[in-house]
Amino acid sequence: MIEPKQKTNNSFLSELQKKNIEDLAEYIANEYSPKGAINLESIAENNGITYSYGNYKNAFDGLLEHSFGNFHIYINIDRLEHGYTERARFTFAHELGHYFLDNHRNALAQGLTPYHPSFTGFISENLAEKQADYFASCLLLPKTRIKEDCFKRKFEFKLIQELSKKYQTSITATALRYSTIGCSPIMVAYCINNSIKWYWQTTGFPFWSLKFGKSKVPENTAVGEYFSKKRKYTTSEIVYADEWFDIRFDRDRERQFLEHCVYGSNGSALSIVWEK
Numbered sequence: 001m002i003e004p005k006q007k008t009n010n011s012f013l014s015e016l017q018k019k020n021i022e023d024l025a026e027y028i029a030n031e032y033s034p035k036g037a038i039n040l041e042s043i044a045e046n047n048g049i050t051y052s053y054g055n056y057k058n059a060f061d062g063l064l065e066h067s068f069g070n071f072h073i074y075i076n077i078d079r080l081e082h083g084y085t086e087r088a089r090f091t092f093a094h095e096l097g098h099y100f101l102d103n104h105r106n107a108l109a110q111g112l113t114p115y116h117p118s119f120t121g122f123i124s125e126n127l128a129e130k131q132a133d134y135f136a137s138c139l140l141l142p143k144t145r146i147k148e149d150c151f152k153r154k155f156e157f158k159l160i161q162e163l164s165k166k167y168q169t170s171i172t173a174t175a176l177r178y179s180t181i182g183c184s185p186i187m188v189a190y191c192i193n194n195s196i197k198w199y200w201q202t203t204g205f206p207f208w209s210l211k212f213g214k215s216k217v218p219e220n221t222a223v224g225e226y227f228s229k230k231r232k233y234t235t236s237e238i239v240y241a242d243e244w245f246d247i248r249f250d251r252d253r254e255r256q257f258l259e260h261c262v263y264g265s266n267g268s269a270l271s272i273v274w275e276k
């Protein structure tokens with residue numbers, strides 16, 4: 001059954017599609033890079049995919065090209081600084097998604113699309129791009145490894161930092177992946193221009209409805225203060241349930257949550273919320 005919050009948040013991929021992508025990525029991670037951070041270049045090499053890092057201005061973040069049976073991944077270091085940044089790794093994994101997802105590779109191989117230029121990082125509305133982004137997050141942060149790392153650990157922001165360092169993934173990608181794996185209930189909300197671009201709650205998170213939906217960031221939250229007062233916090237802050245959520249029962253209003261914000265360079269902010 002599809003739960004209502006998933007219809008409103010991430011309707012782009014069905015639960016079945018997500019499970020299939022996750023299973024495929026998990027298999028590839030275990031087969032070609034069985035321990036620790038994923039070695040993407042090794043996965044490419046083991047599958048006969050060549051790759052290069054080059055300067056392509058603003059043309060794309062990454063690109064998978066097919067030519068006479070050969071596949072090549074281009075990573076644009078003009079947009080991703082160098083080959084080993086978290087964004088470059090995410091882009092590389094995303095391009096591998098275009099190769100390993102059958103319908104993507106077949107479309108390329110059959111010449112239905114000559115190549116696959118991508119802008120990565122959960123920003124595209126295009127279905128194939130969303131599938132490749134989801135594949136990338138599942139490949140870089142394999143479910144079994146994350147569950148082992150989080151076993152019997154209460155959630156705190158430090159855990160996301162640790163996972164991000166271990167797997168060489170951004171805080172945003174790591175927090176989002178953590179929330180979908182569901183080790184413990186958290187909410188992740190990506191906010192820009194004082195509205196919520198997307199948010200995701202782990203199954204079991206106690207409140208589903210946001211106070212103002214996605215239209216406006218609630219003012220009295222930590223992330224709300226960033227948009228209304230330009231105030232930045234470096235620690236996890238206490239926030240009450242009725243400041244973030246649409247509360248049905250009075251007894252729930254004062255439930256205490258912790259909120260940790262990560263501020264982006266483009267004026268965006270990621271808010272991670274969990275019950276204290």
Ligand SMILES: [Zn+2]
Binds near residue numbers: 095
């Ligand atoms: Zn792409």
